[in-house]
Amino acid sequence: MKIVVRNLSIRRSPHFTLEVDELELGTDSVTAIVGPNGGGKSTLLHALSGLDQRMIPCLQFDGSPWGVDTRKYVTLMFQRPRLFHLTVMENTLLPLHFRGIPRSEAREMAIGTLTSLGIAHLADRRADRLSGGETQKAALARALVFNPRVLLLDEPTASMDNRSTELAERAVLEYAARTGANVVWVTHDGLQASRVANRTLRIEEGKVL
Amino acid sequence: MDTFTQGFSSAFTLIARFDPELYGIAGLSLCVSCSATILATAVTVPLAVFLGLHRFRGEETFSRLTGALMSIPSVAVGLFAAMLFSRRGPFGGFNLLYTPAAMAIAQALLVSPLSFGLAYQLSRQRGRENSEAARTLGASRLQTLRLVLRELRPALAANLFIVFARAISEVGTVMIVGGNIRYQTRVLTTAIATSASMGDTGFAVALGLILVTLALALSSAVSFFPKRDREAAG
Numbered sequence: 082m083k084i085v086v087r088n089l090s091i092r093r094s095p096h097f098t099l100e101v102d103e104l105e106l107g108t109d110s111v112t113a114i115v116g117p118n119g120g121g122k123s124t125l126l127h128a129l130s131g132l133d134q135r136m137i138p139c140l141q142f143d144g145s146p147w148g149v150d151t152r153k154y155v156t157l158m159f160q161r162p163r164l165f166h167l168t169v170m171e172n173t174l175l176p177l178h179f180r181g182i183p184r185s186e187a188r189e190m191a192i193g194t195l196t197s198l199g200i201a202h203l204a205d206r207r208a209d210r211l212s213g214g215e216t217q218k219a220a221l222a223r224a225l226v227f228n229p230r231v232l233l234l235d236e237p238t239a240s241m242d243n244r245s246t247e248l249a250e251r252a253v254l255e256y257a258a259r260t261g262a263n264v265v266w267v268t269h270d271g272l273q274a275s276r277v278a279n280r281t282l283r284i285e286e287g288k289v290l
Numbered sequence: 291m292d293t294f295t296q297g298f299s300s301a302f303t304l305i306a307r308f309d310p311e312l313y314g315i316a317g318l319s320l321c322v323s324c325s326a327t328i329l330a331t332a333v334t335v336p337l338a339v340f341l342g343l344h345r346f347r348g349e350e351t352f353s354r355l356t357g358a359l360m361s362i363p364s365v366a367v368g369l370f371a372a373m374l375f376s377r378r379g380p381f382g383g384f385n386l387l388y389t390p391a392a393m394a395i396a397q398a399l400l401v402s403p404l405s406f407g408l409a410y411q412l413s414r415q416r417g418r419e420n421s422e423a424a425r426t427l428g429a430s431r432l433q434t435l436r437l438v439l440r441e442l443r444p445a446l447a448a449n450l451f452i453v454f455a456r457a458i459s460e461v462g463t464v465m466i467v468g469g470n471i472r473y474q475t476r477v478l479t480t481a482i483a484t485s486a487s488m489g490d491t492g493f494a495v496a497l498g499l500i501l502v503t504l505a506l507a508l509s510s511a512v513s514f515f516p517k518r519d520r521e522a523a524g
Contacts, residue, residue: 130426132422132425132426152425152428153428155426156426156427156428157426158426159422159423159426163419163420163422163423165420165423165437165440165441166440166441166444175424175427175429175437176427176428179427179428179429179430179433180428223427224426227427227428
């Protein structure tokens with residue numbers, strides 16, 4: 082799903098405005114967004130997710146404006162994962178439940194995704210009992226499980242150890258290759274950007290360089 | 291030292307003997323404060339959650355105002371309620387002044403800003419976060435609302451205890467609106483003030499012990515909620 086952003090302007094404070102005249106994020110690609118803290122990376126990702134109603138007119142998905150169903154194909158994994166007071170399995174099943182997928186089929190899909198991220202053994206653990214890294218993996222599993230066509234990841238491996246980071250990167254890249262999804266990955270790590278992305282954008286002081 | 295010994299000794303005797311006046315006062319206190327809490331939360335919580343989940347112009351100012359109103363002095367509310375219920379006031383025809391009903395309504399007025407403020411801040415912060423998370427997973431409006439309410443429920447319940455604790459421990463409002471009439475509108479706080487001023491230390495200490503026990507029971511109840519719900523609740 083190709084995303085085009087036009088004339089986006091988000092004023093966060095008197096000293097900071099994110100401005101994007103035109104930006105195209107193509108299909109079959111993983112785009113890394115790098116840049117210093119407070120540069121506007123997360124703000125751009127938030128805008129792309131359609132959560133800010135005012136920014137929706139600036140977005141186009143495959144040539145069409147944001148429609149009623151677009152929400153079904155676009156997901157955002159937040160920098161601070163927001164898992165619900167449920168078990169990991171129940172959290173992973175939620176997006177499938179929202180799409181009306183039968184429970185047995187949904188469960189199979191959830192187990193497959195949790196296994197690919199190495200956290201199948203945490204399926205019955207409550208979200209508030211997870212470590213930071215485990216929470217991020219569970220949030221990533223929840224974002225991947227329903228096959229979104231646009232996957233927006235805000236520093237998804239920030240709290241993970243090396244082994245988990247490797248697993249997460251592999252899972253996302255396999256997913257992108259399998260589904261042709263458009264992945265936008267915000268990271269501070271330049272090396273990670275070069276490992277996962279076939280295009281890297283830099284954002285500084287509210288400008289895409 | 292004698293004051294302490296005698297005070298506590300006669301207090302324990304009154305409690306152990308199930309003194310009818312003592313327990314009548316405690317019962318009325320519970321009844322008035324429970325009614326006030328239910329009345330206040332039934333009105334303010336749905337409104338606070340609705341406003342907390344929606345963005346609107348001037349919400350920063352509104353948020354600061356709700357914060358400021360949470361610490362409104364109880365005597366000011368008592369005076370306002372007394373004016374409402376006085377014979378020449380707008381609700382004078384109901385003859386509610388110096389009745390437990392007026393005390394419950396006045397306490398409800400007192401704790402409403404607290405109830406509203408706690409629920410509003412909770413919905414504005416955690417409610418919005420949860421709402422955004424649900425929407426990124428493809429939830430419909432109804433599914434989002436159900437999930438958000440489910441997530442906020444424990445913290446809202448913890449807020450209920452905080453509101454009740456504020457209601458049962460206040461003295462100014464019930465003193466003005468209830469008149470502290472023996473066997474009719476005398477509650478724990480007003481009875482403690484009266485007994486202490488009349489030198490009936492034993493009775494005052496017995497009432498104080500009941501009030502402290504209730505406060506501790508409420509604190510313990512709140513501590514049973516998960517940590518993040520306790521932190522989210524006031």
